[in-house]
Amino acid sequence: MTTELRVLSEAERDAWFGCLELAFGGVPFSPESREMYAALAEPQRAIGHWDGADCVGTAGAYSFRLTVPGGAAVPAAGVTGVSVSATHRRQGLLTSMMRRQLDDVRSWGEPLAVLLASEPGIYGRFGYGAATTEMNLRIDTSRVRLALPPGTDGVRVRRSSPAQALDACEAVYGRLAADRPGTPVRQPGWERVPVNDPESGRKGGSPLQCVLAERDGEVTGYATFHLRPAWDDAGPRGAVAVRDLAALDPASYAALWRFLFGIDLTSVVECHNRPADDAVLRLVSDVRRCEVRLRDGLYVRLVELGAALEARSYRAPVDVVLEVEDAFCPWNAGRWRLTVDEKGAAVCRRTDEDPELALSVNELGAAYLGGVSLTTLAAAGRVRELRAGALAEAALAFSSDAQPWCPHGF
Numbered sequence: 001m002t003t004e005l006r007v008l009s010e011a012e013r014d015a016w017f018g019c020l021e022l023a024f025g026g027v028p029f030s031p032e033s034r035e036m037y038a039a040l041a042e043p044q045r046a047i048g049h050w051d052g053a054d055c056v057g058t059a060g061a062y063s064f065r066l067t068v069p070g071g072a073a074v075p076a077a078g079v080t081g082v083s084v085s086a087t088h089r090r091q092g093l094l095t096s097m098m099r100r101q102l103d104d105v106r107s108w109g110e111p112l113a114v115l116l117a118s119e120p121g122i123y124g125r126f127g128y129g130a131a132t133t134e135m136n137l138r139i140d141t142s143r144v145r146l147a148l149p150p151g152t153d154g155v156r157v158r159r160s161s162p163a164q165a166l167d168a169c170e171a172v173y174g175r176l177a178a179d180r181p182g183t184p185v186r187q188p189g190w191e192r193v194p195v196n197d198p199e200s201g202r203k204g205g206s207p208l209q210c211v212l213a214e215r216d217g218e219v220t221g222y223a224t225f226h227l228r229p230a231w232d233d234a235g236p237r238g239a240v241a242v243r244d245l246a247a248l249d250p251a252s253y254a255a256l257w258r259f260l261f262g263i264d265l266t267s268v269v270e271c272h273n274r275p276a277d278d279a280v281l282r283l284v285s286d287v288r289r290c291e292v293r294l295r296d297g298l299y300v301r302l303v304e305l306g307a308a309l310e311a312r313s314y315r316a317p318v319d320v321v322l323e324v325e326d327a328f329c330p331w332n333a334g335r336w337r338l339t340v341d342e343k344g345a346a347v348c349r350r351t352d353e354d355p356e357l358a359l360s361v362n363e364l365g366a367a368y369l370g371g372v373s374l375t376t377l378a379a380a381g382r383v384r385e386l387r388a389g390a391l392a393e394a395a396l397a398f399s400s401d402a403q404p405w406c407p408h409g410f
């Protein structure tokens, strides 16, 4: 069987989307979701595999800018919509799309590609490393109390509709983005994604609800959530399913959590996709009644290794020669000297000096946003130290204070 791989044309969009929908089980997207994603789509950056008139493979790449350690927003291809028809799986179609896509991303001059994987086993072979961790939480609010910081009572929490709160929420998101590596800087249209509310996403809960935190009339935070109220003779049994929560200061942050903890007819707060260092775990009285589950989040692929390593800043000076393996993008393979000055600014150049650390591009992708330590990767046998001291120096330089996190899907 032969298939043709080509850039998507306008006329082919519906067939491309149909292939994607079927590959994920055939449950149709809601009309609103479909319209929203169609508006965000960048067809000139999407590719499809065609078997005659049938679309049998899809892959897209949003033109993101991603926050990296130090706060810069670096061009990154946001890989999305990857699928191969069940009739054509395990014949190399995905591999050929990843080949074409990474060549394209390189030709566009974007040093990074990033994605959220449907399954963790798929993308390592293409040089992606899991760089962020998502924390899922289930808090027993009938038992857990919050230690509120001074000023919490001065924050007003008021209801708004998600649609009306959109601009205020975006302003908060935008102010927080530079401090959180892994955050996509949202471009116009993307503000709709966190408030998109198809019935299938509610899991039996209410339509999306929203509250704003305000001080002196200024919005200082927001939370969006679904409610699944329930009760019986023994008391409240319902759940608050938090979709999003962000605040500009500790008092606003605590006020939002206090509101969520106190909603009548509920005894559980569930959160999906919180950052691994979420301060809520430092507010609670009983961490044992907060079930924590960690999973992989954003995967990072250094497409142009030198440009990528120069685009972020570092926590400490370092001068280290890296020996990098990269079978899928061989232009990155070989020795690179990374030199970081006192201000954290880096120069990364080809060298033929003796290597001091040996690793593959996957480990560099995992460590890139500062959330996965090179020391931990070395303990797992995935980084080799060839000069004593090089590992500790590089691990410190690569680390980030805030844990990297990607707050929304794409």
Ligand SMILES: CC(=O)SCCNC(=O)CCNC(=O)[C@H](O)C(C)(C)COP(=O)(O)OP(=O)(O)OC[C@H]1O[C@@H](n2cnc3c(N)ncnc32)[C@H](O)[C@@H]1OP(=O)(O)O
Pocket (backbone or CB within 6 Å): 023, 024, 079, 080, 081, 082, 083, 084, 085, 088, 089, 090, 091, 092, 093, 094, 095, 096, 115, 116, 117, 118, 119, 121, 122, 125
């Ligand atoms: C960013 C995103 O959009 S993530 C979404 C990914 N899409 C999905 O999960 C939708 C359902 N699944 C699919 O559409 C397909 O099965 C895909 C896209 C995951 C794989 O497509 P295929 O064309 O079958 O992959 P291809 O034949 O190129 O396989 C390449 C290699 O990956 C392996 N592989 C493929 N799928 C998986 C998987 N789900 N888990 C682990 N390994 C996998 C293959 O075994 C093969 O390994 P090999 O190189 O050692 O032989």
